[in-house]
Amino acid sequence: VSAEEVAKLEKHLMLLRQEYVKLQKKLADTERRCNLLAAQANQDNASDTFISRLLAIVAELYQQEQYSDLKIKVGDKHINAHKFVLAARSDAWSLANLASTEELDLSDADPEVTMAMLQWIYTDELELREDDIFLTELMKLANKFQLHLLRERCEKGVMSLVNVRNCIRFYQTAEELNASTLLNYCAEIIASHWDDLRKEDFSSMSAQLLYKMFKSKTEYPLHKAIKVEREDVVFLYLIEMDSQLPGKLNELDHNGDLALDLALAQRLESIATTLVNYKADVDRADKKGWSLLHKAIQRGDKFAANFLIKNGARVNAATLGDQETPLHLVASYSPKKHLPDVMAEMAQIAESLLQAGANPNMQNSKGRTPLHVSIVVRNEPVFSQLLQCKKLDLELKDHEGSTALWLAVQYITVSSDQSVNPFEDAPVVNGTSFDENSFAARLIHRGSNTDAPDTVTGNCLLQRAAGAGNEAASLFLATHGAKVNHQNKWGETPLHTACRHGLANLTAELLQQGANPNIQTAEAALGQRDVSCTAENVYLQTPLHMAIAYNHPDVVSVILEQKANALHATNNLQIIPDFSLKDSRDQTVLGLALWTGM
Known part of the structure; x- marks a missing residue:
């Protein structure tokens, strides 16, 4: 609903309230006239009857000293009053009760409210203001002195002012005064707007x-x-x-x-x-297995999470289906979606969970641990907390065979410096530099296996990265302790993989790190792509054989330079390539190069 429509509705409601007040006043006048007519029935000259003249005289006596036999204290003033008028209105002021009374003290009530009551007592007239406090106080005063007709008039006046914001207050007042009409009216509004009521x-x-x-x-x-x-x-x-x-x-x-x-x-x-x-x-879970602790973490509620952990909630409870533990949830918070303060709070919850016995090695439906999850979303604060846990298993693999380190190296980046000679015996990393505070570097420092061979193919992480064409990740692993001469199921080394995929920088770095260029494959690797049938079912290949077979002249150049530099290098790691080695087709690297036209 637009603001303009709301304004129209409010104006319409205000007009309705004004009409309601007018109708109430007309009703009161009509009832008074009806009572007079009933009393004057079958009498001529109604205006001159005893009852009508008596009512007129009583109205004229309001605040008059004539016939006054009682003083009423209103505020700091004294008002002239008449015992017989009060007695006629209420049993609370019967003639017997007021017989010896000379002054009635009503100074404890609001003077304006008291005067409105006295005016009604004498004249039967009441101005229904749009003032809920005034009408409520008048209703309480009428109830105190058993002025039931006045209370009913006030009830009807108040009803025109009841809304969602004040209906509770009027309900309470009606309950105290046993004002059933107002009570039922307020109850209807409360029921209609139950969900809109605030604390x-x-x-x-x-x-x-x-x-x-x-x-x-x-x-x-x-x-x-x-x-x-x-x-x-x-x-x-x-x-x-x-x-x-x-x-x-x-x-x-x-x-x-x-x-x-x-x-x-x-x-x-x-x-x-x-x-x-x-x-x-504290462990009550919904149909999806989400516990109160899961829900608290999902909404980022540090207070609730800490309360539940402190009160013994199960910290290793897993959801149904996804098998997410509370640790998985805190690890899943991403700095791209959440502010630093929120990320810090998640790290604090992770710390509390671990101190309470949370298992950091539980795997979800994808086989991923909280460590895997924190790496994927780049949640450094929780990642740091997990690394501090002595029970952390760094080598667990997800259902895709990925360790935490493998996921971390996917984010490795390099900054190249082409002025650096990769073959100088200087402590440089092939002209590249890496962030030693990266997730991957910290995992290795914590003890992650830089090789982690695949159980099916035997490929290490270095071969896997090179095979995927991720040279940055490969270079990082090669310079952070990966075994450069690791052999997979078919006898391939990382150098073979680099040569097959044309990764010249990686080839140079592996040779610098002591990779043996003379290791020959044991048998043809399954899934190798055909290149004019030169690589099909060929084995006993050196890395240089592969570089030639897959037509990577830049890689071939790196190996040739390696041979020239290795002859006078002081780095004992470097091994001189043997160009006389033959593959399973009895081809030397020179013969293969001539055959392929390189």
């Missing part, structure tokens, strides 16, 4: 009355009491439902919420502690 609307209501209302309006009074932050009403519920505890505490309301979860979401620690002391289930 502020209930703040002035007594616990007993509020609990009574909640029980009459909702099937879940405990949940409502928590939503409006009324701990006193929660206690009344616990006392009444004592024989049905703790079952009642673990009921889901119409929105699927638990009482404890509502208390935690609103950070009502006192109420939450009370519920736990009365055996509310």
